[in-house]
Amino acid sequence: MKPETNRNRGLMAALLAITLTGPAAAFELDSDIPIKVTADNARLDDNQGIATYTGDVELEQGETHLSAKRVVLYRDENGLNRIEAFGNPARYRQPSREGGGETDARALNITWSAADQRLIFERQAVIEQNGNLFRGDIIHYDTARRVVTAQGGADSGEGSGRVEMVIQPRSTDRRTDRQESDGSSEGQ
Template structure:
């Protein structure tokens, strides 16, 4: 197993996910819903679409856990589950996917498990497990056991500061990311 930690000061890899402490409502649409008020669990299945403000989650199944303070945990599974958030605070749009995505309010952590990929503004994080600690602003990525094909490794691509990918529309002065001029 390969473990790599990266602090957010090297380039903000992605924004926090759903804000479980926000006053903004979380909206859920699904084919089926089961609410267990005694346990504080709501289970949604079948083409689940969940949103809070501009943040969106699409999954096969979503389980919301509530406590006396509101939603405390969100577990999403899919093939893959997909989370999207528009650009904010100088960060590019976030597009994240994994077979399992979990948000936990108590430890300020978002965890992407199995086939995890997070893309934002040209930055890419890929691994078996990716944790984002929103309080400490630290990303930790873990690879899976190597099966002889190199797939067990963590992959990260971090764009230089001020560069949000190689899109010429994002580069008004006509220079490539290495500083050379683009051809005419």
């Protein structure tokens, strides 16, 4: 791999980590707020610790929301430890940590792992927040360290297969203030 490619990937990861102010920990297992699941069908295998929900599945905890065609919950002796969602696409929404907007993410597969403190969006993954957009074949979000990494995929004809980012400027207030001070813009 070329050094330039490695440098670009490092820059991309740094930009994603700086601009994405995502959820604190996705689903809060230590919370007193229960996780509510509704679906058309449910199957619980208590011996295996697996619950499978199908048909317009809605999973909520407080303001965190996951919707999909199929959701599988895995639990062990410590409780719920993994959630897998499948849809066309599956969708994850949660208010941002700082209260400035909402994280709206979608992918064909979404996996949340309590042990890894990680959200993984796979296949046609898109995360939008406050006008910022991140698109890739696979997007990993480490909720503990607040680090996002994204990977492109094969060119499917619907795009280049590369990771795409749209990052909004930090503040548009400064440009507005400059224009209002003398009635003209700085660039004229």
